[in-house]
Amino acid sequence: MSFKIEQQDNFTLIKFSTDKLDAIVAPDLKAELVLVSKNGAKNILIDLESVRYCDSSGLSALLIGRRLCKEAEGTFALSSLQSAVQKLIKISQLDTILTIRASVEEAHNVFNV
DSSP states (O other): OOEEEEEOSSSEEEEEOSSEESTTTHHHHHHHHHHHHHTTOOOEEEEOTTOOEEOHHHHHHHHHHHHHHHHTTOOEEEEOOOHHHHHHHHHTTGGGTSEEESSHHHHHHHHOO
């Protein structure tokens, strides 16, 4: 699998172990997000530190995560974006709707409300 899932105190952390979030990885991420959400997780943090490339299917998977958390009245956040991924999110104007933090540690504050 291209990522691992860790249950934290008040959120679920999905940490990537691959450098791509593309059409090959995105379906697995979408399925995992739906599964985690159905199991009661409403707060999800995706750590993209290792991801150097993301395409439109990757962005779509991230937006599904955001929608699932929003429907559950929770919070969806991204952390540790590499410059290429950050640029794509900005060009797509998703930086206005996605919660993005510089590190996993910084993202903890998003869930401690």
